[in-house]
Amino acid sequence: MDYSDTENLGTEPHQLAEKASEQVRNEPGKEQRRYSVGIDLGTTHCVLSYAVINNSEDDLFLQHVMAIPQLTSPGVVEENAQLPSFLYQPHEAELADGSTSLPWIAKPDFLVGEIARNLGSKTPIRLVSSAKSWLCHTGVDCKAPILPAEAPEEVARVSPFQATTAYLQHLRDAWQSLHPNAPLAQQDVVITVPASFDPAARELTVEAAKSIGLTQAILLEEPQAALYSWIENSQGDWRNHAGCGDIILVIDVGGGTTDLSLIAVTQNNGNLELTRVAVGDHILLGGDNMDLALAYSVKSKLEKEGKRLEPWQIQALTHSCRDAKEKIFNHPDIDTIPMVVANRGSSLIGGSLRTELTREEVQRLLVEGFFPQVAVAEKPVSRVRTGLRTAGLPYAQDAAITRHLAAFLSKQQAATEDLQDINLPENATFLHPTAVLFNGGVLKAQALAGRLMEVLNAWLAAEQAPAARLLTGADLDLAVAKGAAYYGFVRKGKGVRIKGGTAAAYYVGIESAMPAVPGMAPDVQALCIAPFGMEEGTQEELPDDEFGLVIGEPVRFRFFGSKTRREDKVGVRLDYWTDEELSELDEIEITLSEEGRRPGEVVPVHLCAVVTEIGTLELHAVSQKDNSRWKIEFDVRTGE
Amino acid sequence: MNTNYAIDLSLKPTTFDLWHVCLAGTVALLSIIMIVLLLSVLIGMLRCRKKRQSSQQQVMTAEPVVKVVEKIVEVEKIVQAPAPEPIVLKESTPDAALQLLSLLQKEARFIDFIKEDISAYADVEIGVAARVVHEGCSKAINEHFTLAPVRTEQEGNKITLAQGFDAATVRLTGNIVGTAPFTGTLIHKGWQVNNIRLPKLTQGHNASIIAPAEVEL
Structure with a gap:
């Protein structure tokens, strides 16, 4: 079979998906969806979990983890619950003909899964790993072929985006081969991303899903998914383990990344509510x-x-x-x-x-x-990077997870100020969690989990706060995928939903009107365009801040995010901020298309931020004259 | 010509004419057809039942076989590929033994170990290699086979076998006299494989290459 055939294979289900969505549109009353599918697109492993949600009257939730058929060595196909997130590009003479066929394709473009990891362990120059971490790496173009970073010229490179798409495609094809009558494009699909993913990385993940026909896929943060899985696992008993006023700290230590989130439990009209109040930074440590x-x-x-x-x-x-x-x-x-x-x-x-x-x-x-025993006031050590840095991932420089945790809790001390049900003592120097939920294979080790609790409880004891409880019962390896599938069920109104919205406030940099001073960069003001906690399906407009944009000419803005400034409203301009408060993300770019306009024409626009139902942030430039909209692109990386 | 037919049920026919012959013939023919039909249905049903019974018997006899290497895992895969020629995974039937060797070699360097002349080495050195083999073998076996003891009793204990015990799962040795129930000492608890999960092989895969030669460039 030649490559053009395999490409057809890739595109056909896409057309199917379009047909299917047409069908849904044509028959609005008919129930088309049958499964809720959760995909944990991990840094080192992917897991797919699913449950039937056909019968909307039924509250029963029966969950399965799909055994993913994958090549484990040339010519050998095995089924495993986990698909290693590795991609390998074999040399044309490396493998015998027909030894890479899968049940659904005779000759895949890339090898993914166990075989990629096995072959790559002996030939690292052809192995792509940690593609997910590259998605959230500011300073690189994620659609440019840059991986494997250390490959010789001859080896064709792929982009982090392509690699992510390849993993999703494998999962989709595996699903299709096991459920031929239920195309994945017609199911409720939830894909998990780290809570610390920036808008550009989320957008790329959604785009990867769309490119293989999963246009309906929505995003969920991994620590939230872990909590959903815990709730589902408790069979309704979770209310006895978590009560109003609780702050649940989710610590997710995976193969490659550490992800932290805080979820507050509050009460509203007698019902318990869960709100994700803070997320940590993207820590490449696992x-x-x-x-x-x-x-x-x-x-x-x-x-x-x-x-x-x-x-x-x-x-x-x-x-x-x-x-x-x-x-x-x-x-x-x-x-x-x-x-x-x-x-x-x-x-x-x-x-x-x-x-x-x-x-x-x-x-x-x-x-x-x-996991050293450190004081809560300690900060992760960061050495000054040497001048010449190879183009690699920004791995965490301090290996101490407890220090990263201390910094996170101290930084987020004010995270629950708006919530009346949660009161921190006066003397608190950090946010006091009352319960802890672990996730990720590393914390299966009792010694490590125990140490983490010990350190956290020592911090709490030093401020006369009660010790935090450990919430148990979740499967640390599969919880994220399971929780994601359960989220599809929750979205049908079947259970408690974690509120959250955006995990950061977002700003664009605007040069302030000041006389230029030689040798000094002009001051930049940060204009808030999306506040903290913007809910899905809402939008914010800034009609008072107008820009004149030239048709056909790309305009770039500096783009910032803040995980601590909760009070900033849309339109607020900041003159001064510390590095701790605002972190700079990749630049964003606006290009006004020429449709029906003269090139060179200046159009007055204002900015508008939308948080989609999918869970991504979209920025638009809206014309003041006729309300036409242009999408602002995130994935413009400054590293080019 | 008189075409008026009168109906009189008390009347008895006195002449056996052509019409009556035809009538009698039709009745006889119909009844023969009936009998033939019923018979064929009956025979068909009997055959069906026999077949089902024999296939059940086959399953029954196949189950207690503990010969690991020869057991066939038949997993039928419904493959729906839009490609012109459907890709079918080869059943692991004749290759299962080779496959097992390949797994043991990959995980445990089993063939390397068996093929090496160990007489030249000290026990300590062999012990070091044995760790690799033991660790790998147990990983390979546990991953692909679900093993369980046949008898759960403690070895060395007295156990009693009731009449009609399965002679395939329990082997009697020593002083075998008298009739069941038999009481004796459990010498070995036995092993049985409850589940096999052997990898599937692609069509072109040459299973006789247990480990390819490795050339580093």
């Missing part, structure tokens, strides 16, 4: 860093014995460290785990390296290294 830390420590131990390790051996060591770590954490009676790095040749006994990992090392490196 379980993979921990495995790597162990591997490098073992490596230095071996080097002290005079044994040099090659890169592939470190890779193998990282794998063994992951397993060894889990064994040490799960079995309190084991103190040392022998580790063997086998020779790559066929002689197994001759060339193997032996070493061991001790409980003391795991304790020191992971518990003390990633």
